[in-house]
Amino acid sequence: MALLLKGGKVVTHEMTYTADVLCEDGKITRIAQDLSAPEGAEVIDVTGKLIMPGGIDPHTHMQLPFMGTVAADDFASGTAAALAGGTTTIIDFVIPSPGQPLMEAYHQWRDWSEKSMSNYTFHVAITWWDDSVHQDMETLATEYGINSFKHFMAYKNAIMATDDILVSSFTRCMELGAIATVHAENGELVYHLQQQLMEKGITGPEAHPLSRPPMVEGEAAYRAISISETIGAPLYLVHCSVQESIDAIRYAQSRGHHVYGEVLAGHLTVDDSVYQDANWERAAAHVMSPPFREKKHQDALWKALQAGTLQTTATDHCAFCNEQKAMGKDNFTQIPNGTAGVEERLAVLWEKGVNSGKLTANEFVAVTSTNAAKIFNLYPAKGAIAEGSDADIVVWDPKGKKTISASTHMSKIENNIFEGMEVTGVPTLTICNGVVAWKEGELLAKEGDGQYVMRPTYAPFYESLQRRKALAEPKPVNRKS
Numbered sequence: 001m002a003l004l005l006k007g008g009k010v011v012t013h014e015m016t017y018t019a020d021v022l023c024e025d026g027k028i029t030r031i032a033q034d035l036s037a038p039e040g041a042e043v044i045d046v047t048g049k050l051i052m053p054g055g056i057d058p059h060t061h062m063q064l065p066f067m068g069t070v071a072a073d074d075f076a077s078g079t080a081a082a083l084a085g086g087t088t089t090i091i092d093f094v095i096p097s098p099g100q101p102l103m104e105a106y107h108q109w110r111d112w113s114e115k116s117m118s119n120y121t122f123h124v125a126i127t128w129w130d131d132s133v134h135q136d137m138e139t140l141a142t143e144y145g146i147n148s149f150k151h152f153m154a155y156k157n158a159i160m161a162t163d164d165i166l167v168s169s170f171t172r173c174m175e176l177g178a179i180a181t182v183h184a185e186n187g188e189l190v191y192h193l194q195q196q197l198m199e200k201g202i203t204g205p206e207a208h209p210l211s212r213p214p215m216v217e218g219e220a221a222y223r224a225i226s227i228s229e230t231i232g233a234p235l236y237l238v239h240c241s242v243q244e245s246i247d248a249i250r251y252a253q254s255r256g257h258h259v260y261g262e263v264l265a266g267h268l269t270v271d272d273s274v275y276q277d278a279n280w281e282r283a284a285a286h287v288m289s290p291p292f293r294e295k296k297h298q299d300a301l302w303k304a305l306q307a308g309t310l311q312t313t314a315t316d317h318c319a320f321c322n323e324q325k326a327m328g329k330d331n332f333t334q335i336p337n338g339t340a341g342v343e344e345r346l347a348v349l350w351e352k353g354v355n356s357g358k359l360t361a362n363e364f365v366a367v368t369s370t371n372a373a374k375i376f377n378l379y380p381a382k383g384a385i386a387e388g389s390d391a392d393i394v395v396w397d398p399k400g401k402k403t404i405s406a407s408t409h410m411s412k413i414e415n416n417i418f419e420g421m422e423v424t425g426v427p428t429l430t431i432c433n434g435v436v437a438w439k440e441g442e443l444l445a446k447e448g449d450g451q452y453v454m455r456p457t458y459a460p461f462y463e464s465l466q467r468r469k470a471l472a473e474p475k476p477v478n479r480k481s
């Protein structure tokens with residue numbers, strides 16, 4: 001199966017140039033000007049369009065059992081939405097219940113994800129600890145292509161990882177050549193503030209951000225960084241939303257620590273006024289953790305993304321419909337936490353990042369695809385337009401316009417946190433594994449077309465980490481007498 005993209009402009013994280021791109025058997029095989037089509041190849045004219053690596057969303061939760069319900073978008077509807085937005089790979093999460101064997105949870109998620117239309121892979125959450133978890137982490141890393149393990153520092157009495165678990169698991173990550181990731185919020189403080197707010201009779205969605213003020217995130221970010229740095233293990237902080245987290249990351253980076261940060265398209269563009277909405281349903285639709293923040297934090301997030309303090313953008317796509325959100329009608333702590341966005345991330349980043357002059361097109365590629373590929377050891381198979389790379393491509397129309405709306409999105413839910421946003425710059429064609437998966441509004445991929453992606457351990461940054469560790473190895477004092 002061959003596909004030739006003719007007349008477009010290739011945009012990678014480091015350069016922009018005019019070339020045709022030939023895809024054969026799922027790989028990019030030739031990039032050059034004036035390529036002629038092999039016999040039987042499909043030729044697509046992409047004059048005036050940009051040819052970029054397909055988006056990688058490093059943070060989604062399809063079909064997640066969470067807070068007494070299950071996220072509404074499953075691996076079919078969620079990955080269809082991803083393809084419609086130009087994203088060709090998602091990194092979702094296996095989240096074992098406390099006490100559930102990791103391998104059992106992993107196989108459960110593999111089963112659910114069989115119907116994926118885009119490519120997919122998993123972080124595995126460490127929600128409890130014993131010798132079997134220690135052993136299963138190795139099995140997952142060596143046999144199943146898992147090179148990242150997630151720790152929720154929030155969600156007390158559910159999936160929260162306490163400090164002892166962080167210490168054990170980060171140490172294990174270091175032994176295995178994997179990367180630890182954290183949802184940084186102090187779960188004890190959140191719990192305490194939630195009880196206080198409920199006692200005061202503040203039971204609506206407006207209480208949600210009050211129960212998770214910036215320092216709740218900043219403290220946890222600083223703590224996770226301190227633990228990982230002491231152990232010498234690399235760390236990735238998901239959905240950073242406040243200045244306090246950025247400061248902690250930047251300070252750690254200035255000390256030479258391998259710490260990476262992710263920001264969500266939602267946190268960059270939606271502010272906390274949404275929780276004041278007089279309409280309960282609309283306010284509840286925005287309940288996610290960490291919450292949307294004051295504008296000053298948004299400015300700080302953009303600057304951190306521009307400066308490279310934060311490297312990736314994601315969505316934390318975890319969609320709940322109105323009926324599910326209504327579980328917390330009288331108690332905001334019971335509103336299922338989560339919002340969608342996997343379809344909108346690229347267009348939102350282009351509109352608010354590239355069109356506003358905050359990001360170059362090359363930086364856009366870096367923060368929507370290449371950097372995630374590098375951190376999670378998928379590069380250059382993914383995150384690149386290069387001969388030999390996987391043919392995961394988005395063809396982008398920088399002049400195309402669209403108004404984002406729940407009435408036209410692919411997600412199953414009735415709300416969209418970007419509702420009404422007008423964007424200039426949209427995908428016209430999404431190619432996944434060398435096959436046209438979505439074209440100008442038409443979904444061509446079928447359930448099961450997506451491939452499970454193995455991610456080997458020991459990403460390139462591990463070489464320097466290991467050298468450092470060897471040089472710093474403690475030695476006993478040899479006392480003769």
Ligand SMILES: NC(=O)NCCC(=O)O
Pocket residue numbers: 061183287288289290316318337338339
């Ligand atoms: N983010 C959120 O509110 N829901 C999904 C679970 C998580 O990532 O914390």
Ligand SMILES: [Zn+2]
Pocket residue numbers: 183238239289290
């Ligand atoms: Zn989270």
Ligand SMILES: [Zn+2]
Pocket residue numbers: 059060061316318
């Ligand atoms: Zn999440």
